[in-house]
Amino acid sequence: MNFSCNNKISNNQLLAVIVAAFLGCTAVSAPLGIIETAGGGACISVFLGGFAASIFFYILVRLTGKRITDSYQNVVYNSLGKFLGFLVLSAIFVYTSVYGGFQLSTTARMVHFTMEKSVSSLFAAILIVFVAFYTALRGRECVGRISEIAAVLMLAFIVFIFVISAPSMDLITLRPTPDEWRGILKGAFMSFSALSVAGYVFVMLPNGGNTKKTAFSVFLAFLIITVVLSFGTALAVSCFGVEESKRKLWPVIQMMNYTEFPGSLVERQEVLMSGFYVFSSFILTSLSVHISSVVLESIFKNINRVFSVLAACAVVLFFCLCALRKGGFEAVYSVYGFNLAMYGVMLLAPIASLLRRKK
Amino acid sequence: MKRLIGFVLILPFLVTGCGGNEIEGRNFVSTVGYDTETNNGYKISLCFIEPDGKDMYSAAKADVVSPTAAVTDKVLSSSKRQMYFGHLKAVVIGRSAAENGNLNEILLDLSSNGDISMDTVVLCAKNSASGIISTVSNSGDGLYIWDFYKNNKERLYSTQKLTLAEAVKKLDTQKGIVIPLVDAEDENLIINGGVIFSDNVKKGEFDNNQMQGFIYVLGEGKGRNETININSEAVPFNIEKNVSNVEFYEQDGVLKASYDISFKVKRSDGFNYPEEASEILSQQIKEKCLSSVEKLQYLNCDALGIAQRLKRQDNALYNKFYSEEMFKNMVINLEIHVEEK
Numbered sequence: 001m002n003f004s005c006n007n008k009i010s011n012n013q014l015l016a017v018i019v020a021a022f023l024g025c026t027a028v029s030a031p032l033g034i035i036e037t038a039g040g041g042a043c044i045s046v047f048l049g050g051f052a053a054s055i056f057f058y059i060l061v062r063l064t065g066k067r068i069t070d071s072y073q074n075v076v077y078n079s080l081g082k083f084l085g086f087l088v089l090s091a092i093f094v095y096t097s098v099y100g101g102f103q104l105s106t107t108a109r110m111v112h113f114t115m116e117k118s119v120s121s122l123f124a125a126i127l128i129v130f131v132a133f134y135t136a137l138r139g140r141e142c143v144g145r146i147s148e149i150a151a152v153l154m155l156a157f158i159v160f161i162f163v164i165s166a167p168s169m170d171l172i173t174l175r176p177t178p179d180e181w182r183g184i185l186k187g188a189f190m191s192f193s194a195l196s197v198a199g200y201v202f203v204m205l206p207n208g209g210n211t212k213k214t215a216f217s218v219f220l221a222f223l224i225i226t227v228v229l230s231f232g233t234a235l236a237v238s239c240f241g242v243e244e245s246k247r248k249l250w251p252v253i254q255m256m257n258y259t260e261f262p263g264s265l266v267e268r269q270e271v272l273m274s275g276f277y278v279f280s281s282f283i284l285t286s287l288s289v290h291i292s293s294v295v296l297e298s299i300f301k302n303i304n305r306v307f308s309v310l311a312a313c314a315v316v317l318f319f320c321l322c323a324l325r326k327g328g329f330e331a332v333y334s335v336y337g338f339n340l341a342m343y344g345v346m347l348l349a350p351i352a353s354l355l356r357r358k359k
Numbered sequence: 360m361k362r363l364i365g366f367v368l369i370l371p372f373l374v375t376g377c378g379g380n381e382i383e384g385r386n387f388v389s390t391v392g393y394d395t396e397t398n399n400g401y402k403i404s405l406c407f408i409e410p411d412g413k414d415m416y417s418a419a420k421a422d423v424v425s426p427t428a429a430v431t432d433k434v435l436s437s438s439k440r441q442m443y444f445g446h447l448k449a450v451v452i453g454r455s456a457a458e459n460g461n462l463n464e465i466l467l468d469l470s471s472n473g474d475i476s477m478d479t480v481v482l483c484a485k486n487s488a489s490g491i492i493s494t495v496s497n498s499g500d501g502l503y504i505w506d507f508y509k510n511n512k513e514r515l516y517s518t519q520k521l522t523l524a525e526a527v528k529k530l531d532t533q534k535g536i537v538i539p540l541v542d543a544e545d546e547n548l549i550i551n552g553g554v555i556f557s558d559n560v561k562k563g564e565f566d567n568n569q570m571q572g573f574i575y576v577l578g579e580g581k582g583r584n585e586t587i588n589i590n591s592e593a594v595p596f597n598i599e600k601n602v603s604n605v606e607f608y609e610q611d612g613v614l615k616a617s618y619d620i621s622f623k624v625k626r627s628d629g630f631n632y633p634e635e636a637s638e639i640l641s642q643q644i645k646e647k648c649l650s651s652v653e654k655l656q657y658l659n660c661d662a663l664g665i666a667q668r669l670k671r672q673d674n675a676l677y678n679k680f681y682s683e684e685m686f687k688n689m690v691i692n693l694e695i696h697v698e699e700k
Binding site: 040113176179 | 467470471473477524527528529531532664667668670671672674
């Protein structure tokens, strides 16, 4: 564990950040469109896509990691020059803020619908941004340390849920038919795209220069997310069937309520699961605000740290408000499904290749 | 900065949920019943628990008429108390709603309600759902159905626990469903037998033996008792394991399904078991299973989910034989294996 205060994170913390930030959020947003596309074989789609994303990021980090000895932003400027660097970093800023804002809107809605109806979505979003402001201000080391705690708690709970739910799984529903394979492959691509949003972990890469170890941490993090996500999707489809899973807003979260705890210890466990999801969202929002703020600082030199974090918070909140507007939820899901994620891949891939070429 | 951080830390205390209804200001709905006896849509009967200062809580009943099957906290507009559906335990479909083909709408409305647990038990009333709700609300704390399933989890004799999740899943994937039957007699609830639905409409009923047979064919007989009669003496067996496997094949241009249903049973202490007991048991189980399958085939109700199984197990065979009458025309063989522990 890294106990110094040098605004650096270790490889283990990087792994924890990816798991904690993206496990909850992708569990909510990813399976929705994939179940619709792939039907009973959605879990296979998630696994194939997730595994491909793990390898994709492993290769990317291996290719670029050695170049990122300074901060990612400086390397982009040094590699691409001022104008191109400005364009790329601006795109990353918009992309990060939009994704963070949209994810925040989903969390705020979930708090409103699942946990406490008397708390408005907007109020919940503002509170999360307030906490994200503090975390982001403290830097990536703070995000890394919180993630270490969150990732362990989340994984322990999720594994427990899976262990008690697995015996009652309906394997017949999950068996794909030959005419579903086309949808499964399409779903795998969607799953790959959904996970590619994690691309902005490049800004969080440890500057240690040990590319092999860092790449392995990233690979492992994605693999953990993939396994948990595909198992969660399988359980949701097995519990509700394909059609009902499509109708549900958060099938994986709602599936938790169906799972019976031994000894009836907890009755509304979906609220517990939503709690972990909100925890994950706190980390993702903090990460979004942090990354947006450091990108902002590198675009506008000499900007005050507090001001940059505040500005990032305002932008994330703005996109969240847009998504919270009437009809915004559907728009968010349609963007989530494919476009935003693909934008992430397109943004990342050229950068990686450029970084490599300039070496 | 410190002031700002202090302000941020104080803010979460505002998210306590205080300001909503207190427990005393809510009615906790435990059971909902649906009838379609009026011209105005549904007659929805609610059994709810009213927390009060004196006895802590008491059960009551209310009837409302609604054009849709959706239930919300505003379903009882005349009451100042909020109707809370977060603790709903059972749904009863009345005979009229079952015969009028309202099952799908009712279950989908319930499953789309975020407050309602997908673990809610679904039952079908022999007569009116309102009558069942009256009996439930008059029998103590209004949680009779929930208690029945909770305390008899492993020992249900001729009924099964059908949850809202399972019911909706079956409606989506199968051409038929069997919903456990509930009846009220002299202020007592009787839960056994089943109501057969095909294409969303009630087509018939299972008696107790057929319901048991249906449960065995599904491979859900674990924990139940099967009693045989020898010389007017009842001799019980405890079923410790029940596994059901099905294979599909084509023979002489006919689609055939071969069920292999195996049991591991244990004798109870204090009874005299003759030598042929196992054989009699096996024969009795087979008769029950055959009776249930024949009835389902006669009504063309694929409550066993055979078409869905065939589609996933042998897609080519499914495509070859698929028709509206596929389940009805299929030849189903049952092989029963009883092993004593």
